[in-house]
Amino acid sequence: MKDRQISKAVIRRLPRYRRYLKELQKKGIEKISSKDLSNLIGYTASQIRQDLNNFGGFGQQGYGYSVSNLHEQIGAILGLDKTYKMVIVGYGRLGQAIASYISNNEPMFHIVGIFDVKQIIQDAEFKDAQIMTCGSLHDFVRNENVDIAVITVPTEKAQIVADTVADAGVKGIWNLTAVDLDLPEGIAVENVHMSDSLHALVYYMHDGEQ
Amino acid sequence: MKDRQISKAVIRRLPRYRRYLKELQKKGIEKISSKDLSNLIGYTASQIRQDLNNFGGFGQQGYGYSVSNLHEQIGAILGLDKTYKMVIVGYGRLGQAIASYISNNEPMFHIVGIFDVKQIIQDAEFKDAQIMTCGSLHDFVRNENVDIAVITVPTEKAQIVADTVADAGVKGIWNLTAVDLDLPEGIAVENVHMSDSLHALVYYMHDGEQ
DNA sequence: TAGATTGTTAATCGATTAACAATC
C-alpha cells in the first residue's frame, strides 16, 4: 500500500490536519491552499504538501485542496473510516470521562465493555455496555474480538491488564497510566502520559522568561 | 543560565528520564550507567549522554550516574524543585480525575482553586480548595498569583477560559481540551490532545500488520 | 491564456549515532 515507512512525526501531524479540516468543513469552507492551511495550523506550506504527498496527490494545481475530500482522505489513512470495538479497563473518573468523550465524539469507536474491580462501580452501567469484573476481561476480549483496550487503572495494575488484553488478542492499547508498558511486537500502543506533559509545561514556564 | 535553546525533543524526554530514575530509586538502586539506562528506557546510551550534557556533567567517568542525584538534577532542570499554584477550570469527570491525580502524586502543584459553571458541582468541595463559579476566575487568578491553569472545560469554552486566565496573569496553561489555543507570547501552553493520540493509535494498528 | 498552486526534487538544517580521548 505504501512504499516506505512513514515517519512518526508525519503520522502525529495527521490527526491535527484532520481536526482543522473538520473545523473548516463545519464553517462551510470548501477549498483551501497549503498556504492558507499553513497560516491556520502553523506548519509551513511546504511541510504540509510534503506530508500529504507521502500518501498521494490530494490537491489540484492552481486550486488547492478540497476540504471535505482531504478530511475524508486523512481519515482513511488513519483508519477512521472503519469501526473499532473497544473496552475500557478501569472505570474511575478518568475512565468515565473517556467513555463519555468517546461515545459523544468518536462514532467509529464502539465501547462494547467496561471493566472495574469495584462492585459499586460494576453496579452502574454505561449505555448498552455492562460494567464487568476484571476476571472476565480475558474471555470477553477474546470472544468479542475487541480491537482496542483503553487502560485507565491505577499505575501498578497497568502491566497486568496490558498482558491480559494482549494475550486475548487486542490490536491496540491506549494507555493513560503513568507507566510504559512492555508488550509483544505487533500490538500498537499509544501512551498519554499526562504528568510528563505537565512537567514539560513547567520547563517552558521558566524557560520562556530567562 | 543556558547558552542556546534546548530542542523540544530533548525537553520531552526529560520527564521520562525522571520517571525511570524515580522508579530505580524506589528499588534502592544507587547508580546507573548510560548503557543500563538505555536498556531500560529504550533511548541509545549516546543519546542519553548527549541529552544530559546539554545541562551539565552529572556523571562520573568509569562509574556512571548517581540515581538520586540525577533524579534531583532533572527535577531542578524542569523546575520541579519549586511549587506552583494551580487552578482547575472545569470540574467534570476529567477535571476531577486530574485534581485527584495531582493532589495524590504531584506534591509540587498546589490546587488553590477549582471553577465550574454548574451550581451542583460548586456545592461540592475539594480538599481545602473551594469550588467557585467561573465569574470569579479572573480576580481569583490575579489576587492569588496563580501560576498554572488547567483547562478541562467543554471544547467551545476553552478559548474564552484561556483568554481570561492569560489576562489575569498565569504563566502556564495545561490544555486538556480538543482545540488549540491562541495565546500571547510569554505564556507557556501544553496540550494533551487525547483524541489525536487515539487516532494515531488507529494508524499504527493497521500499519503494523501490512 | 495568465495566475495560482500543487507535486517533487534539491538544499539546508537539526537531531541522532558513532567514536574516542579524558578521567575516575
Add this chain to the structure above:
DNA sequence: TAGATTGTTAATCGATTAACAATC
C-alpha cells in the same frame, strides 16, 4: 594500574524548508 564509562567531537542520518517545473 587496568577497566569502565563519561563528556564531547565528528559522522551520519533524517526531517524540514526552499525552489521550481508541471499543470490545473
